[in-house]
Amino acid sequence: MTEDYMQALDKTVIEKVSKERLMEHVQQLCKFERVSGTDGELRAVEYIVSKLNEYGVKVTVYSFDALISRPIDAKVDIIYPTLTSLKAITHPFSISTPEEGVISELVYVGQGKQEDYNSKDVIGKIVLADGNASPEKTWIAQNMKALGIINVSNEEVPHEMIITTIWGTPSIKTCHRIPKIHVISVGRKDGETLKKMVSRGKVLLRIFTRTETGWLGLKMPVATIDGNEEPEKFVLVGGHLDSWYYGATDNATGNACCLEIARILAEEKGRLKRSVKVAWWVGHSQGRYAGSTYFVDREWENLNKNCVAYINIDSPGSVDTTVYLLESMPETMDFVEEVARKLTGLKVERLKPGRWGDQSFWGLGAPSIDCYSMVSEEKRANVGGSGGGWWWHTPYDTIEYVDPEYLVRDTRVNLAITLILANSIILPYKFSKNAEKYANIL
Incomplete structure (x- = not known):
């Protein structure tokens, strides 16, 4: 099922990913230091909203207070x-x-x-x-x-x-x-x-x-591209907007990836079975996932009833990344690995999902997917993003560490996963994998 769908998508949708648009977004976002609650973060929100409006994508900007430090x-x-x-x-x-x-x-x-x-x-x-x-x-x-x-x-x-x-x-x-x-x-x-x-x-x-720790007002954009057959059901795609310093690979590249996915899906909305929501979380680094947690609290019933999956996008497109790490729920592992290997030919390493990266959706039953590129293990620093580069969460995370071709590659992978989940008649989940895991533990 996954192979047939991917064959239909390879040339018609996946190749619409634009390197020029992606890099333009990265360059624009890296004009701002996007620390939560600052003017830089707000200007990044305004940029994203302006691009979504340009693409004809519906967007809701949530306003809320969060404890930010x-x-x-x-x-x-x-x-x-x-x-x-x-x-x-x-x-x-x-x-x-x-x-x-x-x-x-x-x-x-x-x-x-x-x-x-x-x-x-x-x-x-x-x-x-x-x-x-x-x-x-x-x-x-x-x-x-x-x-x-x-x-x-x-x-x-x-x-x-x-x-x-x-x-x-x-x-x-x-x-x-x-x-x-x-x-x-x-x-x-x-x-x-x-x-x-x-x-x-x-x-x-x-x-x-x-x-400096205190209550700050934050704004958080969430886009919606409506499906045609089951519009109430949706795939949720998200990545954090706030950063440390200019945060080119963590996470301006992820923000660009989300914008490009939203643009392409808006062009394809007539072919979407289910809806897709795309979120740019705030309060991630200085509020420990305050934005995604707020979204869960506010939208709990809708998420619990209608969200078919959450796809986290963090740090795509870093230099020298030649392997994928897959942190996903057991039922999603097989099809996500198949997509990544089919599109890239790269090795995919499976990991138990970690409690980080805006994984605020576990408790409501939405399968979680996080498939991200990394440098090879022997080159990997002890870090949590930026493709395993030493510059992660430092002032040195600048555009020189972004590989435009790899950013296109990673965006295509995440777009393909999103499209499969939005359009499959039967979701490609193997819940028997969960049962196997429980049996092994017992």
């Missing part, structure tokens, strides 16, 4: 056994220090897992942990009553990360989990310096963190 500044001063300062960044939802900073002893805790704290006194101290900052590491350090945590990047530059365990805007049931600890990251070289020093004896640090 933005890092401002951070520094680490070594005050014993030597005097020196290290470059550092802080993270959304870290608490700020007083202007004079806070001083305490440093304790190395390996990867920052619970067992790494065994037999270590960290109460009121600053812990040093390997790897990128994360909600889990932050939560453990806070529960162990550490004063702060310094994360050591695997690359020479630290990556912007979010460290709250709360998914979306906090509620009265979850607000107690807003972090109450100072969180910092440093590059690999400075991290290794700290690890060597603490292995030799006592180390005292003064750390500074400053964040």
